[in-house]
Amino acid sequence: MRTPELSCSGVRGHARDHVAASGLIANTMTYTPVLQLNGISKSFQSTQALKGVCFDLRPGEVHALVGENGAGKSTLMRILAGIYQDYDGTYILDGQPADLRNPRVALQHGIGMIHQELSVIPELSVAENLFLGNQPKTSWGAVDWFKMRRLASEELSQAGFDGIDVRRPLSDFPLGIQQVVEMLRVVRSGARILIMDEPTSALSPGEVERLIELIRSLKVQNRSIVFISHFLEDVLRVADRITVLRDGRKVATLDRKEATAGKLISLILGREIESALPATAMAPHSDVLVDVDAISADSFQDVSFQIKRGEIIGMYGPVGAGHFDVARAIFGLYRLNSGRITVDEELLPDGFEAPVAIRHGLAYATESRRQSMFLQNPIYQNITLPHLRRITGVLPCRSREIEAAVGVIEQVNVQPPNPMNVVGNLSGGNQQKVAIARWLTFPPRVFIVSEPTRGMDVGAKNEVLGILRNLRNQGVGILVASSEPETVLAIADRVFAFSRGTMTKAQVNDGITKDTLMRLI
Amino acid sequence: MKSIQEKKIVLLRNFNGDTLRKLTTLAPLWTLLILIGFFSTMSDSFLTRPNFNNLLVQVSTNGILAAGMTFVLLTGQIDLSVAALMALAGMISTQLFVDFGMVEPIPTIAGLLIGLLLGFVSGVISARFRIQSFMVTLAVALIAEGLTLWSSGGHTYFEIAPVADFLGSTWVGGRGTGVRLMIFVSSATLLLAHIVLRYTHFGRHIYMTGANPTAARLAGVNTRLVLIAALTICGFTSALAGMLNTGRLGTALTNPENSFLIDAIAVVVLGGTSLMGGRGGIPQTIVGLLIYGTLRNGLDNIPTIDPLAKEFITGMVLLVALVANVIMGGRERHERG
Numbered sequence: 001m002r003t004p005e006l007s008c009s010g011v012r013g014h015a016r017d018h019v020a021a022s023g024l025i026a027n028t029m030t031y032t033p034v035l036q037l038n039g040i041s042k043s044f045q046s047t048q049a050l051k052g053v054c055f056d057l058r059p060g061e062v063h064a065l066v067g068e069n070g071a072g073k074s075t076l077m078r079i080l081a082g083i084y085q086d087y088d089g090t091y092i093l094d095g096q097p098a099d100l101r102n103p104r105v106a107l108q109h110g111i112g113m114i115h116q117e118l119s120v121i122p123e124l125s126v127a128e129n130l131f132l133g134n135q136p137k138t139s140w141g142a143v144d145w146f147k148m149r150r151l152a153s154e155e156l157s158q159a160g161f162d163g164i165d166v167r168r169p170l171s172d173f174p175l176g177i178q179q180v181v182e183m184l185r186v187v188r189s190g191a192r193i194l195i196m197d198e199p200t201s202a203l204s205p206g207e208v209e210r211l212i213e214l215i216r217s218l219k220v221q222n223r224s225i226v227f228i229s230h231f232l233e234d235v236l237r238v239a240d241r242i243t244v245l246r247d248g249r250k251v252a253t254l255d256r257k258e259a260t261a262g263k264l265i266s267l268i269l270g271r272e273i274e275s276a277l278p279a280t281a282m283a284p285h286s287d288v289l290v291d292v293d294a295i296s297a298d299s300f301q302d303v304s305f306q307i308k309r310g311e312i313i314g315m316y317g318p319v320g321a322g323h324f325d326v327a328r329a330i331f332g333l334y335r336l337n338s339g340r341i342t343v344d345e346e347l348l349p350d351g352f353e354a355p356v357a358i359r360h361g362l363a364y365a366t367e368s369r370r371q372s373m374f375l376q377n378p379i380y381q382n383i384t385l386p387h388l389r390r391i392t393g394v395l396p397c398r399s400r401e402i403e404a405a406v407g408v409i410e411q412v413n414v415q416p417p418n419p420m421n422v423v424g425n426l427s428g429g430n431q432q433k434v435a436i437a438r439w440l441t442f443p444p445r446v447f448i449v450s451e452p453t454r455g456m457d458v459g460a461k462n463e464v465l466g467i468l469r470n471l472r473n474q475g476v477g478i479l480v481a482s483s484e485p486e487t488v489l490a491i492a493d494r495v496f497a498f499s500r501g502t503m504t505k506a507q508v509n510d511g512i513t514k515d516t517l518m519r520l521i
Numbered sequence: 522m523k524s525i526q527e528k529k530i531v532l533l534r535n536f537n538g539d540t541l542r543k544l545t546t547l548a549p550l551w552t553l554l555i556l557i558g559f560f561s562t563m564s565d566s567f568l569t570r571p572n573f574n575n576l577l578v579q580v581s582t583n584g585i586l587a588a589g590m591t592f593v594l595l596t597g598q599i600d601l602s603v604a605a606l607m608a609l610a611g612m613i614s615t616q617l618f619v620d621f622g623m624v625e626p627i628p629t630i631a632g633l634l635i636g637l638l639l640g641f642v643s644g645v646i647s648a649r650f651r652i653q654s655f656m657v658t659l660a661v662a663l664i665a666e667g668l669t670l671w672s673s674g675g676h677t678y679f680e681i682a683p684v685a686d687f688l689g690s691t692w693v694g695g696r697g698t699g700v701r702l703m704i705f706v707s708s709a710t711l712l713l714a715h716i717v718l719r720y721t722h723f724g725r726h727i728y729m730t731g732a733n734p735t736a737a738r739l740a741g742v743n744t745r746l747v748l749i750a751a752l753t754i755c756g757f758t759s760a761l762a763g764m765l766n767t768g769r770l771g772t773a774l775t776n777p778e779n780s781f782l783i784d785a786i787a788v789v790v791l792g793g794t795s796l797m798g799g800r801g802g803i804p805q806t807i808v809g810l811l812i813y814g815t816l817r818n819g820l821d822n823i824p825t826i827d828p829l830a831k832e833f834i835t836g837m838v839l840l841v842a843l844v845a846n847v848i849m850g851g852r853e854r855h856e857r858g
Contacts, residue, residue, distance in 0.1 A: 333738075333739070353743075354738060354739065354741050355741045355742075355743055357741075358741040364739065366739060371733075371735045371736060371739070372735070372736050372739045372740075373733070373736055374729060374732045374733050374736055374799075375733075376732060376799070376800070377729075377732060381725070381729075385725070385729055385737070385740040385741075385742065386740040386741050388722050388725060389722055395720055395721060395722070396720065396721065396722060396724075396725055438740065
């Protein structure tokens, strides 16, 4: 199974044997896949994103798609959803060659997609979002609000979400609920095949639990799900079969029974690795870099802590615990109601904004790459913007900018290392590296990073954490805000746990287990 | 680790790819060449020196307006007050000279300052209170229009301030044989705007603010200041264009010529600057300006065309040119994952 299959002849028969042998799908009489891709290849300019990939999906099955950033998952997913049409290979739906000209046609064929960045409308109410585009009407042709709200409440409670006021705007609810609303909407619009891109990456553990419940109930309704994720733990819990992609090729398709985390990781990376993330142990210096004194804002209260030179602080909490806003507030992006922040014994003025923070040697990389990057501009312009004046003097000078960019690109290992490439064409992990690299042309005194490894594969994760560790060893103070326990535990010297807007616990990371950490919040 | 030599080769190769891409995105340039070719064969008078001078005079006022408008559109905003500010600046300088007997250069400086000031006011209100520039500049346009009418008492002035007169009617190198001073003023403004946009930090900040305001803020760009500056610059160029126009007409009008507003936006967008901000620039604006000028001037030079049909033809050609820009410029490439 390790060698990539370029020809797909016999796959169907093979799959049939497999299923018959393992008896995985009991509720279908025939084993005809609802959807089948044969020998799919796709290239972008000079890069070949997919090389002869085969993929099939059975009724009532969760088929996970895993692989490193840039392995071709997103491309395959977009072909499935009808976003790309110009590829080689065949797309067979219900035994017929399919011609999906665009995502809307795909949806008419019952293929719905749930993007990582949700396409809900936060200003509208829960009910309106759920019925977007096909609201129930009264006999007069007006929107039947009462019916809509009743149906919305019913549907949510059926999915296991009781007590949600469907009249409130969706933005009032945590990301987990917003995602559920989007899923239900796609299901309502008639999708029997759901493509889910990194559905668990922004969710707290409890929300993941409920999502998995929801997915199981969709399976019972004989709907099929393509589950794309970096979280092998979630994949192993929810998937019936797992397909591994590497460098645009299919490496293997495993049944759940034969898959283990170790096996998947070695298939994903193409080599065996001993442990997922190395631990840290290093005595920090004693001088205080940042003193946060009793800061309060709308989403957090009375938070105090210190960051010392050469230490990494990990703020851990579920989404909505307020730690991301603490990170934003220290960089001047979130308004404080009270409290003081001192950097190197200099008090930051009231209502300071980002430029002031940068002048004091702070740097910030946000959790949303789409928000922080200029996707249509070349890498070097993305990197040089914060320190343009210091890099080039009075007037911008392209060659000096490129020189500065090439240096940090090498430091963080962006692939391919070409400063002229447009950032929007890079894979997610590489975009994140660029987001970090822009602050390294002049190393900051304090680096604040939110979700440094969200949606990244194991290899890129290690690289990014390695970069942060290097900075720490050079004496930079680092503040990481994350809702991924693995990330916090792998990198933090001290862990601050957050829950519902308050800091519940601060603890030195001397081998805290995930279990202990979950109990701190 | 790659050697320096290898790196240079990589950069060089990309530079070539870059220039190639730029050529294909220069679809408006092809439109311009096609128009010039067409009118040259259709009309004997089009490709003559006096007519060329004429064409440039026709576009030079608009060129100054478009220079300022380029700044505003690149930030993703819009300025609807340019025509009204033109009229106000022309009227204020005229009145200070004629009615109050002030000596030049005070009237001219006052005229330019009023444009700058109102542009600044639009910018501050728009940035500070986060009101869309569309609405703020619309209100400022009404204010400027009202001020012009009110202060002039509804009288058109046929005597104007000397500096405006000088700017608008002087010939360099002899009347009829030389080149109008206006053309130089307009070229200088466009050149200066180009240098600022392309070669300064402020210029880069304008582009980045337009491309993604949130990201610009995260990178420490003071996006409010950028917006204020862009609208202030646009206010100033509007006033300067107002001086030139007053000088060219020898008359200070009480009403703004609103076609200037539409024309200014049209030429910037026609050249390929995005209304969403972040892409485009002065070279594109110049091409747009020349397309527009060639079209209007060229139609005047073909006697067989019904003068009443000219507007219609202009509109149709512009529409075709806009579509051609999009098709030839190519769609944005998809992200890869």
